[in-house]
Amino acid sequence: MRAFGYTVAGSPVEAVRIAARTANSTFVAGGTDLLNLMRDGAETHDHLIDVNQLDIGEVAVDRRRLRVGALARMRHVAEHPGVRREFPVLSEALLASASPQVRNMASIGGNLLQRTRCGYFRDSASPCNKRVPGSGCPAITGHNRGHAILGGSDHCIATQPSDLAVALTALDATVHLIGPGGARAVPIADFYLLPGSTPDRETAMRPDELITWVDVPRTALAGQSRYLKLRDRATFEFAVVSVAAALRTRGRVVQDVRLAFGGVGTRPWRDTRVEAALRGLPLTGQAIAEAGRLLVRDAEPYEENRFKVELVQRALVSILSDLGGLR
């Protein structure tokens, strides 16, 4: 790893100012992803701006929303009583992430910006369009078990690995940013970009912007939410397929539903057509199966990840059956 400079920022405004005037700099929070990327040579930075002292670590639930500061730790958010009660999918997604040690260190902002686990991306001696634009994508013809079946391009098929991002996508969260041009808010649906021909561009963030907090609207629906994560070992592993779901029914009829999927898309995957296909209908195995087919209609599987087409549909059946009391 290359030697780098290091500054501790005292406020969000100061952090952004230092970033804007320091070439090839980036923010570091828990460092649980960034330092690994730097050690592996997948990212190089000359200067790190430590944002751990910033006063944006609170977690607060009021009548309208949940506000999570970007520096709140994963563990703190997962265990927050208001989050567990009103937004169970967030708590479950966080508790299904990483390990207790990582969750104690890792921040919410860092979690949303963690990079893909694609092995080629993290090996600086392999080509990779995301790391070195134009160098090629070996995953398409190589090992792609962990890769996306939805939203990929000829340039990249890597998944965004954050479980939390999937849950936030289901709940229509908003990401708040501050940058050299001032503060702004981006709906999570617009926050992550499809790879297209520029897989190195992953989010709608502009240079030197800092995540300050994330807002999640408090709704009855959010209180009826759940996270299902399927993976290759019991804990401490990223999703092969995951689903964040929120469901409200009256009688058996679906009043409202929100669905987001992990492990299958190049970004946290939300397809409102799938939700629309369920809304207003009785929740039956058949209705869910129809919705699942819609979800994977445009799927483009590769040699090793073909099974995800089937698995994600089954995961959908499983989580909605649970939430809707079907058995």
Place this chain on the structure above:
Amino acid sequence: MSGLVGQGVARVDGRAKVTGAARYAADNEVTGVLHGFLVMSTIARGEVVEIDTRAALAHPGVVAVYTHTDMPKLTLPNFPYNRPFIPMQDTRVHHNGQPVAYVLAQTLEQAQEAANLVKIRYRAEDAVTRLADALDEAFLPIKFRNRPNETARGDAAAALEQAEVRIDQTYGSPMQHHNPIEPHTTTAVWEGGTLILYESTQGVILARKAVSDAFRMRPDQVRIISPYLGGGFGAKGPTYPHTLLTAAAAQLAGRPVKLVLSRAQMYTSNGHRAEYRHHIRLGATRQGVLTAIADTSTAQVTRIDENVYNGSDSTLHLYACPNVHVRQLGVRLDLPTSSYMRSPETTAHLGLETAMDELSYELGIDPVELRVRNHNGVNPRTGDPYAGKYLLECYRAAAEAFGWARRKPGPGTTRDGDEYVGWGMATETHTYGWIESEVGLTIGLDGRATLRAATQEIGTGTYTVLTQVAADGLGMPLDHVTTLLGDTTYPPASLSAGSSTMPSVVGPASQAARSARDAVIALAVADPRSPLYGVPAEDVVIEAGRLFARGDRGRRDSYRDLMARHGRLVEVRGSGANTPGHSFGAVFVEVRIQPRLGRLRVSRVVTAHDLGRVLNHRTARGQVIGGVTWGIGFAVMEHTMVDPNTARVVNPNLSTYLVPVCADTPSVEALFVDRPDPDSTALNARGFGETPGTGVPAAIGNAIYHAIGRRLREVPFTQDKLL
């Protein structure tokens, strides 16, 4: 005898390990040491055309960047050196991740970064990287370490032809890596004409041979020190290029050099379990008596060597079958040379023990009963009945503890909530070796004993068991005996591999303890100042460090008083031969499968093992827990992925090379038959380390079949295969 042997004594080195007092190889602080870092090839096959070291040399703290043009010419050692070439002797690249340059710097970080700055131009040649693509070119390799790759008894082909029932299937396992927590590390210090290596090795004596051969030195000019290992699992059994290169770099630099391989480098630097295919054909009568076994394995070897490490030994002896044909084929790929990996015979068992299960369903005979009907009571080495083989007892004990009698035979017949429950079992066995060993034992003037042997503590409890054996033989309390291991200045002793340590070293340790005890008794009875003066030696008893006259406990002396009076050390050596053999066991597994999602849990494991006399129940149980955990990893997740185009390992780290976590591993009920093996000179104990786990992958696959009626023949049994 004080009865220490057999007790579940806690680790004598436990405190040192948990407090950090134990010094592992890389913990040694050597003054003036430089930090080394390897630059690895990024192509699988070809030539190095040009190495530009300028940027690296300009990096702060960098002392040197060596390439093939700098390295002294070394002699290619035989086994235990694991490679058919020494890197950096010429421009040839034999696999991706091969050392091509060696950076030396003041700090590790400087060396690492400078390694990134070394620019290398290659001329790449086409590489063959997938076993499946080259199966047509499978061939019968030459003998490796005197072991043939084809063995037959009877006429398996004819017997298969005539068999009433046949099974004919292929089973596969992927490339896997050992991943000891402690990375490989070497610190090389030249002192005049001698070389000292602080090395993480499973065999100081063998490593010394490889190093002294490579540098054309006398063995006594090389000292290897390895008192503790953070795991090895075979990865540290042979000697690898980085050790030789580090010694050469230290010689060139005229300063000590410390090298610690990075985790990613460990995926191409110390061997792996090769990818395997096992084509198994069984022939049997309707009554379930095996008439033929044909086992043809195909494993990855390399373009320039053909060493097969995971042999099918157990196919030859596990069942009484008159017609057996074993062939071990190789396929040349542009990958590193593979190696032994705990437990080598597991690959063969996956095939054989799954095929046996398939046969049991085919015949409608209970899987345990089928194995009992084919039990082999004859020792293949001697042709005589085994003196003490209690495998049948293992089946019985484990089946009973598991509740096997309640099993519903049909697949898919047991449900619990939304899960299918499946029960499966398999036989376990592994070869153990005997490696000529000596120990030295000294009674000090303080009346305490020190045992020395150039074997190693690989983590299995060698310090503990040898201390038990010595204290027991001497009649001393455990804490009056200190065991010192892992240094070539000690008497030469066993490699910590092949389940050989206990069968090789326990006999000599116990013999040394007895001779030291006899020597001390002789001193006492001849010493006019001793209360035991004149007592016949055979009438002296020793307990807890005190010597008594039998029948007159008032006449007593102690090691401490006696040695203080004597004023000179008592020094003895112990040695002695043993015969290699096999340990046995049975493993029973319960799995639960959620069919909608294909989610699999291993929910229960019961084992019973026959390892002769159990020297320490706690360390033996540790081996079972470790072996079962390995077996679970082998069965459901472990898998090294190699890019088909570049032959680079795609998952060279513990975040993407999955091994089981606690939540994947149920508690294991480990039973032991614990009856002495009269044929073993190691206090009637046999080698055991690698036996547990050998049947686990097959038992899990068999349980999966019982749960949902789907036969899986290729590990890892991931979720997608269970949908």
